[in-house]
Every structure is written in C-alpha cells, then in structure tokens.
Amino acid sequence: MLDLLFLGIALPSFAYLAYRAGDVALRQLRSYQAIPFASGAFAAETGDTYDDHAFAALVGVALGDALGMPRESLPVWLTQLRFGAKPTLRRGILRVLRRRGTISDDTQLTIAVAKAIRDDGSFDAETFERELADWWRIRIGPGRATCASVERLMNGDSAPGDRNSQGNGAAMRVVPLAIAYVDDLEAMLDAVRNSSRPTHADAEAIAGAEVAGRATRLLLRGEPLEVVSLLPRASSENIERWEKLLSAAKELAESGDDGLDELGTTGWVFHTIPSVLYLFWRWPNDFEQGLSALFRAGGDVDTVAALYGALVGASGGMDAFGDLPWQEVQGAGVLQREAGRLAALT
Ligand SMILES: [Mg+2]
Known part of the structure; x- marks a missing residue:
C-alpha cells in the first residue's frame, strides 16, 4: 500500500521537479548564448564624458543585478551565511546552474528596451514587443505580471499588460530611455509609458518607472536629485503618496538612520523606488x-541593486565602481555597445 502511495505521489513529483530544473538550466544556457560574457574588448575610456556615464548607468544595472540575484527573495540569515556580508560575484545557491556574474530579468529587459530605441531616436513599441517575445526563451527570475503579459502577447493578444500589478517590472528597465532622451524630458516620459504598457498598465507601476527614469536622467545631466523633480507626472493617482515616500527616503538618508526596513525592499513599486533613492x-x-x-535588509535585492547601480553609475561614471569586477558581468560588452549607440543619439 505504502509502495503504491510512493509510486503514485513521489515519482510524479520527482519527475516534475526534474523537468522544472531542466527547463531552468536550458533557459540559462540560452541566456549565456544570447547575452554573452564580456570578451575583454573594453576600451580604456575613462574621463568625464557622456559615453562614460551612459555606459556606467547601464553596467550599473548589470552589476547590481549580478551581485544581488543570488540573494533575491531568500532569508537574510541564509544569504549572509552562504554568500557573506559583502558584495562579491557569486554563483547561485545551486552552484552547478549559474556562473558568477550571471544577470537576470532586470538586465535582460533593460537590453530589450535599449534595442527598441531605433537609430533615428524613436522608441518602437512593436520592436519592443518582439524583444519581449524573444526574451521568453531566455527569461531568468522574471516577475509574475511580466510573465503573464508576455504569454498573452505571444498568443497574439496585444492588449495592454497587467492592470493590477504594482510591481517594479516596468521600472527595472527604463535606464536606456534616460540615456537616449537625456535632452528631452517629455520624450523620455512618453517612451517610459510606451515601454511600460505591454506588461504593466497600472498607473502606479508606470509612475514608479517614471520616477526611476527621471532620477537616472537628472544624474546623467549632472543635476541634483530633488524630490520635486522626481515626482511622476501624468500617470499616478497618488502624487501625494509618492511625495511623502520620496521625502521620507531623503530624510532617512540625511539623518543617517537605517531606512530600508522602514521603506521596504519588496518588488512593490512603492517599496522598491523609495529604497533605491534612499540608497543613492x-x-x-x-x-x-x-x-x-x-543585503542586510533582503527582499527584491537584485532589482533594488540594479536601479541603485544605475544611479551610482549615471552620477559618478565608471570610476564610481572602483574595484568591483564589472568586466566579469554577463552582458557587459552588449551594454557597452548599446550605451555608445544611445549616447550618440543625443
Ligand atoms: Mg531579477
């Protein structure tokens, strides 16, 4: 009887787990092919150029993503034990599966947005939808709303994305838009909305993307980050709430208090964005x-780290990353090419 029970429950469960693990491994391999590790062809272009800051903003996404991803959504005690307290490139919890420097959806989708910006400087929504469909085969650590929307897109339904998700999925991929539209705020906000809608149609998810875009753009312009110049414009129905949260983030940062527990580090856009700004x-x-x-706060570590990295890079250029091994991050070569192309559009 017990044997039958074992066969009936355990075997299908094991088979299912094996299938899922195989599926993840396959996607990981495809991701390495589509977005290769850098081949070391980086020109030594430091200095205070726009190219340098644009590349640093993009590589900041990948660096934060790669440093944070192994810790995403895991208990803090476990990640501190397994990976230590400091940021170093590590493989995943399952060592066989991931090389150190592996990036996830944050960087993958940032590249997808970059590719949808045409050489004439326009944002092409159709190209972006195609990029989203291509991304499906290589997706690593994707969010719920993005997955559901891309599945709908692939079934030929190009209605706007999730109306109820206030996740950070749209915000995590706006950095290329800040680079390409650094001279034109309205064009950037338009592109942010158009790039959000296929997966995130909720007003606050788009508002969060607007704030992330505005912050990156201001720093690329060498301007200070003031709350009033960060607020979402058209989309949010909660401007006062944004103003309160961003002001709280600024006050916590200035007082030197630990702010992340209070602000929250989940994938909810009202947590992610204030925490990113607090860190900067x-x-x-x-x-x-x-x-x-x-890392001590935990949560949606890779996305918060990715957007924080973008701000650090946009503001300080490549020098800001010091000795951190950005050359060893998956996609650094692709990001450098895209950064150069987008910077040339301005
Ligand atoms: Mg991720």
Whole structure:
C-alpha cells in the first residue's frame, strides 16, 4: 500500500521537479548564448564624458543585478551565511546552474528596451514587443505580471499588460530611455509609458518607472536629485503618496538612520523606488557600502541593486565602481555597445 502511495505521489513529483530544473538550466544556457560574457574588448575610456556615464548607468544595472540575484527573495540569515556580508560575484545557491556574474530579468529587459530605441531616436513599441517575445526563451527570475503579459502577447493578444500589478517590472528597465532622451524630458516620459504598457498598465507601476527614469536622467545631466523633480507626472493617482515616500527616503538618508526596513525592499513599486533613492542619497559614491546595507535588509535585492547601480553609475561614471569586477558581468560588452549607440543619439 505504502509502495503504491510512493509510486503514485513521489515519482510524479520527482519527475516534475526534474523537468522544472531542466527547463531552468536550458533557459540559462540560452541566456549565456544570447547575452554573452564580456570578451575583454573594453576600451580604456575613462574621463568625464557622456559615453562614460551612459555606459556606467547601464553596467550599473548589470552589476547590481549580478551581485544581488543570488540573494533575491531568500532569508537574510541564509544569504549572509552562504554568500557573506559583502558584495562579491557569486554563483547561485545551486552552484552547478549559474556562473558568477550571471544577470537576470532586470538586465535582460533593460537590453530589450535599449534595442527598441531605433537609430533615428524613436522608441518602437512593436520592436519592443518582439524583444519581449524573444526574451521568453531566455527569461531568468522574471516577475509574475511580466510573465503573464508576455504569454498573452505571444498568443497574439496585444492588449495592454497587467492592470493590477504594482510591481517594479516596468521600472527595472527604463535606464536606456534616460540615456537616449537625456535632452528631452517629455520624450523620455512618453517612451517610459510606451515601454511600460505591454506588461504593466497600472498607473502606479508606470509612475514608479517614471520616477526611476527621471532620477537616472537628472544624474546623467549632472543635476541634483530633488524630490520635486522626481515626482511622476501624468500617470499616478497618488502624487501625494509618492511625495511623502520620496521625502521620507531623503530624510532617512540625511539623518543617517537605517531606512530600508522602514521603506521596504519588496518588488512593490512603492517599496522598491523609495529604497533605491534612499540608497543613492545615503551612499552616492559608495556602491559597496550601500549594497551591504541592502543585503542586510533582503527582499527584491537584485532589482533594488540594479536601479541603485544605475544611479551610482549615471552620477559618478565608471570610476564610481572602483574595484568591483564589472568586466566579469554577463552582458557587459552588449551594454557597452548599446550605451555608445544611445549616447550618440543625443
Ligand atoms: Mg531579477
């Protein structure tokens, strides 16, 4: 009787787990092919150029993503035990599966948005939808709303994305738009909305993307990050709530208090965005210090780290990353090419 029970329950469960693990492994391999690790062809172009800051903003996404991903959504005690307190490139919890420097959806979708910006400077929504469909085969650690919307898109339904998700999926991929539209705020906000809609149609998910885009753009312009110039414009029905949360983030950073527990580090856009800004306001020039604080808080570590990395890079250029091994991050070569192309559009 027990034997039958074992055969009936355990075997299908094992088979299912094996199938899922195989599926993830296959996607991971395809992701390495589509977005290769850097081949070391980086020109030594430091200095205070727009190219340098644009590349740093994009590579900041990948660096934060790669440093944070192994810790995403895991208990903090476990990640501190397994990976240590400091940011270093590590493989995943399952060592066989992931090489160190592996990136996830945050960087993958950032590249997808970059590719949808045409050489004439326009954002092409159709290209972006095609990129989303291509991404499906290589998706690593994707969010729920993005998955559901891309599945609908692939079934020929190009209605706007999830109307109820206030996740950070749209915000995580806006950095290329800040680079390409650094001279034109309205064009950037338009492109942010158009790039959000296929997966995130909720007003606050788009508002969060607007704030992330505005922050990156201001820093690329060398302008200060003031709450009033960060607020979402058209989309949000909660401007006061955004203003309150961003002001709280700034005050916590200026007072030197631990702010992340209070602000929250989940994938909810009202958590993610204030925490990203808090980290930048508190540690604008010390990415490692900020990441260590983030790792102590846990949560949606890779996305918060990715957007924080974009702000650090946009503001400080490549020098801001010091000795962190950005050359060893998956996609660094692709990001450098895209950064150069987008910077040339301005
Ligand atoms: Mg991710």
